[in-house]
Amino acid sequence: MKDQPNNYQDEIDKLRARFQFDFVSMALVQPAEDRFVLTWQYASGNINERYKRIVLHSGKGIAGMVFKTGKPILIQNVNKDIQSSDLYNYPIIIAEQLKSLGAVPLWEGMRVMGVLLVGYREKDRLGEAAFNQFQKELGTDFETFLAKVVAQP
Template sequence: MNPEQLNSPNDFQTIVNKIYQNEQFDFVGIALQSSEAPHSIKWDFVAGNTNERFRKIVLRSGIGIAGLVVRTGKPFWDNNLNHYEFSDEMYTPIAKTESLRSAVAIPIISPLTNLVRGVLLAGYRSNKIKISGQTALTLSQYL
């Protein structure tokens, strides 16, 4: 699938499902910037969720690994997420509500402007598998 085709909501849900089925992640989610003001970024497409709390989360630019991806446009990963507390800069709400120990997040870049319009995040609840740059690369193949 090439980026130009990624516009209808179904496509993103398909991608999320595909990653969840093909890879071993415990949780996969895509957060997209809303086209309407105030353009908040929310987790619109998920797979492997254990509760519905993700719906309430509004992603904050620069906070947590997903927020860093939004701000910098670069992939981020962390293998030790569960030691961050609520007030920490690296506190990632989605990781907390889904009890993820490790997660990787890569940017979803708009083909028109080359700017970040969303985040694809995938993570593990156990620490058996370590996330590396390779994981981020694998993940980016799906976009």
């Protein structure tokens, strides 16, 4: 991954404020020697530090599924969309008490290099239209992500 001159933490703080999300986090792929696991590296609006200890493999959890498929995920109402017996598969939802969330892949070239998760602690707060608009404004690669977030007042 290329070195970025911008500070990711500052950018996700701005992103959370701009779109009024309760929580924003970015998971990044760790190097090959770590078997390409994903870890939540940056968070804004977090209620604790548990996100730092979450390690996901491709196909597991929200970040793992987005990483594996390269497709965004929208969960409008956690209580309706995920069975309570399956919640343990989504540690970020439990740790941050999220009720409505979306996650998008962040591409670098032809590879997913990260996942951006946005959410609310209130059910049905993030609808399909709002999530689509967010994705459109955001873009999907790191450069677009940083450029658009930084460009906002």
